[in-house]
Each structure stands twice: as C-alpha cells, then as structure tokens.
Amino acid sequence: MTVKQGRQQVLLGAVFLGLLLATVTIVSCNTIRGAGRDVSAGGDAVSDAATEAQREMARERVRKDEEEARARRAAEQKARNGS
Numbered sequence: 001m002t003v004k005q006g007r008q009q010v011l012l013g014a015v016f017l018g019l020l021l022a023t024v025t026i027v028s029c030n031t032i033r034g035a036g037r038d039v040s041a042g043g044d045a046v047s048d049a050a051t052e053a054q055r056e057m058a059r060e061r062v063r064k065d066e067e068e069a070r071a072r073r074a075a076e077q078k079a080r081n082g083s
Contacts, residue, residue, distance in 0.1 A: 001009075
C-alpha cells in the first residue's frame with residue numbers, strides 16, 4: 001500500500017465515520033423529540049386531571065353550602081313556628 005492509498009483509506013474512513021455520526025445524531029434527535037412529546041402529553045393529562053378534580057371539589061363545596069343554607073332556613077322556620 002502506498003502513502004497515497006493510505007491517505008485515501010483514512011479519508012474514506014473519516015467520511016464514513018462522519019456520515020455515521022450524522023445519521024446517529026439525526027435519529028437521536030427524532031427520538032428525543034418524540035420522548036419530549038410523550039412527556040408533554042403526560043404533563044397535559046396530569047394537568048387536565050388536576051383541573052377536573054378542582055372543578056369537582058368546587059361543585060361539592062357549592063352543594064355542601066346549599067345543603068347547609070337549606071338546613072339553616074329549615075331550623076329558622078321551625079324556631080319561628082315554635083315547634
């Protein structure tokens with residue numbers, strides 16, 4: 001093998017290694033992007049569930065307040081009637 005052939009092989013190896021590295025980088029970026037989307041979707045689901053739980057708690061609080069108000073009115077009415 002001559003010096004020129006050796007340099008050509010080194011250059012060819014470097015080009016191959018560069019292409020391989022570029023391919024791995026592109027594939028990993030797509031994988032990381034997909035993972036980021038999955039994590040984001042999971043966060044959205046947790047956020048939606050928390051929002052729904054807060055709404056349900058607010059509805060329950062309103063129901064409880066209405067029940068207490070009805071009970072107070074009934075007790076006041078009963079006291080006025082002397083029973």
